[in-house]
Amino acid sequence: MLIDAHCHLDFPDFDADREAVIARARAEGVGHFVVPGTTRKRWPDVLALGERDDVSVCLGLHPYFMDEHHDADLEALEEALDANPGVVAVGECGIDARIEKSWNAQWHTFDAQLRIAKARQLPVVIHCVQANDKVAKRLRQLDLPVGGLIHAFAGSPEQAQKFLDLGFVLGLGGAVTHDRAKRLHRAVKSLPDDGYVLETDSPDMPLAGHQGQRNEPVNVAEVCRVVAEIRDQSSERVAADSTATARRLFPLLV
Template sequence: MLADAHCHLQFSAFDADRPAVIRRARQQGVSRLVVAGTRLDEIGALTALSRPGEVDICFGLHPWFLDDHGDDDIEQLAQALASHEVVALGECGVDARIDSPERQWRLFDAQLKLAKRLALPVVIHCVKYEDEVGKRLGQLALPAGGLIHAFTGSLQQAERLIGLGFTLGIGGAVTHDRAHKLKRTVAALPEGSFVLETDAPDMTPQGAAGERNEPANVTLVAAEVARLRGISAETLAAQTGATLERLLRR
């Protein structure tokens, strides 16, 4: 089962042709999409997309939108997660490229604790904080683990996160010629430790450079990862599809 484990079909970039985008993914053999939330005001759009097992949804508070998150958003997020059919909490996390690290960590910690209380997997955005995030996850021992979205860290960091019960999301970055370290890491990952994703409309693979990214392009990610690992794209799709099912417990 070929799946896009992380995309953002709720974003306005898809307003003009969202059904066609989903249709193109299906035509490319992508049978499952996971759409990650970033703000509370997206919940209506996310629930409208939901088709459990085909288009699954998550709710979360992304660090890029700190100024959009209010003081009571964690409580509202908890209520939304409890009252809708979601597969995870997320996207949440920390990003060293943006300001307000203390605010980011407070918001992230609150969501990790909520994921633990609700026994939900958590979808984590982590840029240049892999070691710190690994330490935090080790302290919290989340029962349902989660996804480290768009992983680009080292093999040592990957092994630590996998050992904590987390799955790695491998996206368009691995397709780029300059991504030598990431290619070596992906080639060495244990089977069952990673899934494929697009982060559409962002993180466009090399074969679609200059275009809006979309879930159909997970086939380009799959082709490169299969090449790196010396297996067929069909075998990779079956392996990563099964990994996603285990992660989401459905």
């Protein structure tokens, strides 16, 4: 069985055919989906999906949407986590260095969510774009008890090892399917068998050859095939290893 460890099934992109999207994925062996939160207003839709047996959910404030976040949302996050003990992680949170205007606000919101996760001994799901070294440094300072997931990892083998040493695992998605991602391929090849999970980031992060198209959880099967090719392993082995790691990382109901 495969697990899509990061997909935004709550997004409006799937409103017209969400059940068909899930059915297509299940037909290709994808048996479970982890759906992260991005903004406070989307949490109810995320939690509604979490009522399904094949979906686990996270709650967080995504750095891409800083214009929508307020300090009151951090208190609301704590209240939502306390009211919904089935939430498996804090996230999606993190740093996106491409958005320079909100740099300071991103760090404020990210740091607060890390502390919330630490207080509740929950893993964190981290969006980290062009900030691997700075994020790793902050994680080392905070010493989170249960680690988490570096979503959509696209760094070097050395950066990968820093996160692994901190108790984190790496999310491998559409980026690995692009031939030009040579540095990432070296990192993927260097990972231990329990150092990664597979994901799609649906509806975003399209796979090679599918640019401009909506991504879907069914494509985690293709991510699995490519990762297996890079690692010189069978797809069955990669699927089993990534699923075992996802189960270890999140208390999934599967």
